Amino acid sequence: MDLKGILSIGGYGGLFKLIKQTKNGFVVESLIDKKRMQAFATSKISTLEDIAIYTDEGEIHLKDVFKKIFEKEDGKSTINHKVSSDELKSFFAEIIPEYDRERVYVSDMKKVINWYNLLVDLKMVDLEDDAKKEDTKKDETKEVVKETKGKKETKKVEQKENKQKKSVKSKKDEKPKE
Secondary structure (H helix, E strand, C coil), X not given: CCCCCEEEECCCCCCEEEEEECCCEEEEEECCCCCEEEEECCCCEEEHHHCEEEECCCEEEHHXXXXXXXXXXXXXXXXXXXXXXXXXXXXXXXXXXXXXXXXCCHHHHHHHHHHHHHHHHCCCCXXXXXXXXXXXXXXXHHHHHHHHHHXXXXXXXXXXXXXXXXXXXXXXXXXXXX
């Protein structure tokens, strides 16, 4: 699940896909009806990737919240975002038991559930891709670590050689005092 380029714009319902950046803002496309519009830089624009939910210990990224809902609902849509506030709170407590009950409002819960359902309906929530990406990243990290270890050893040897050359030159350059 890649939340890069998926935006929420204050004052507009639904989610938007970033098409391109302009001089005065962005060109975005609605995920619901595929209409394009200009989102100005003065609008409150948030990428879903940057949004997090407050917990008692800190924050949990929206992507992780979506993963938990996905696992609970077996990849299907979840409850409607228009249910009562008590139902929303109990649902959120099932998904994220440690969410901060003072700082996470019912309106926030409605948005999260609405966004999740929209992304599931559009088949943009796929945890299998994440598992493949994580495996690939682990393999790449191992290769980078091996390469950097080799480079560090090479640099250390070169530095030692350079120090030896400098000390030899400085001894040759020294003139005996008369």
